[in-house]
Amino acid sequence: MSEQLTPEKTDLKLGFVALLDCAPLVVAREKGFFNDHGLNVILCKEASWASIRDKVSFGLYDGAHMLAPMPLASTLGMNGNQTNMLTALTLSQNGTAITLARKPYLELSEQINDWSDTDAVGKAFHDWVKQTDKRPVLATVYPYSNHHYQLLYWLKQYQIDVDQDINLVAVPPVQMVGSLADGLIDGFCVGEPWNSLALLRNIGGILTTGFQIWGSHMEKVLGVTQEWAEKYPNTHRALVSALMEGCHWAEAPENREELMQMLALPPYLDQSARQLTGFHSPFPMHQRMYGENVNRPDPEYGRFLLQQMLACGQLNEVDAETCSLVDQVYRRDLFTAWQ
Amino acid sequence: MTKETQLKVLLIDDEPDRVKALEDALNALGHNVVCHLTQPNELNRHVEQTEPDIVIIDMDSPNRDTLESMATMSRQNPRPIIFFAEQQNDRAAMAAAINAGVSAYVADGLQPDRVKTIMDTAIAQFDAYNSLRQELDKAKxxxxxxxxxxxxxxxxxxxxxxxxxxxxxxxxxxxxxxxxxxxxxxxxxxxxxxxxxxxxx
CATH class of the missing domain: 1.10.10.10 (Winged helix-like DNA-binding domain superfamily/Winged helix DNA-binding domain)
Structure with missing residues (x-):
């Protein structure tokens, strides 16, 4: 770091959800990167994105691991109270996938020779959906998430009608794999580790990934309120620097095993992380936490999100004013100035 | 209390004692607690069947995200549910609810003052339960x-x-x-x- 500015606030609480891409926060805590930047950070596990949003919005937390669309949804006042939020750091890219239950997956396998041929997979899935007796039940997690938009985007791409052809439901991530095993749902679109855990338990197969649907995109961010960012700029900068170091460490392949052990500690992901030690998905999800252009917030992605929100009826129109909000949410300028 | 003022309340909470206390308190107010789910695996179906006017849910429940998803998938849901704060626009009430660990979703079109008493009751019950639990945990x-x-x-x-x-x-x-x-x-x-x-x- 070029210069060390004194943080206005040093004791912080950050919220996170137990997913693989909370790794940068866990690493920054366990490896002492927060302390190196003069911060004492407590990490608090939350069971829902809704609680993350509420606790950040009401100042119970200083910031949190958030789904990339959340600061925008909150700024737009969607499904909850309106709070201006922003991000100056992308914690991860990609890492979502659409998984189908084992039985239909095997049926589809008879039609598909090459699973990397995304178009063939989409068309085969379309045909299966149209000729199956009962409308397939597909699950998603949270309305303001890449998973949700990607699933709808992909279905539309292959002319599958969300209202007519399938039954779209919401299921909490912790119940996703169990629901698939029990036959309550036929497929889901969710983030890691849940797709890999479904593969490991041999109850489903991956149809396609978020990376294949959209290309590289922001997945999780450090979200804070605008009010907090204006009140504690030096703290914000120190937090971003410490988390960048966490991202860097978490991305290095040689740290992978130690990372999984760290994530398996009781306050974080629990034993599910340990199951993934040594597991490499046959279907690369291109989950990345560090690298060129990985961590810089991207307003273009924000504008793309507005189109997705429009397409699935969360927004009725996107005017010039809404478009200009995107630059206040995805703060490429702050990130760049702090490097 | 007449049928018109009686509201259908869906409780989602896995603490049996707290569910019972809140259910009693709401019944005493003349409301109708339709269902309390301790293992809400099929939340979608329950909400469709019971058509609650208001859903009261433990802040720590992963099913909050599920409810919010259902609210946006209103094509499936004949009675759209909206987040409590959206209707109240009352930050102090929201903060009290968050601190007590309870959140609520209400059916669109419901009058705010009718929800307020229910929320106040829920917050009071959650607060009382929290202090009681701390006492009990210590004693046990x-x-x-x-x-x-x-x-x-x-x-x-x-x-x-x-x-x-x-x-x-x-x-x-x-x-x-x-x-x-x-x-x-x-x-x-x-x-x-x-x-x-x-x-x-």
């Missing part, structure tokens, strides 16, 4: 167990850099998440953290 813990819990708490405090209360609430939350006894979670935490500190040496 035997001396031998307490030593182990103290040790786990100490290790967590050191490991997490948190204070005693936060370490205790982490243990309690782990116990709730896994459906285990506090003492078993404490033993497990000691095992794992001893292993972790040994491995990093």
């Amino acid at each position: 813990t035997q001396l031998a167990d307490r030593k182990i819990i103290e040790k786990a708490k100490g290790m967590l405090m050191k490991h997490q850099g948190c204070d005693e209360e936060q370490a205790y609430s982490t243990l309690r939350k782990l116990a709730m998440d896994r459906g285990q006894k506090l003492i078993d979670v404490a033993r497990n935490v000691i095992d794992v953290l001893e292993l972790a500190s040994g491995a990093s040496r």
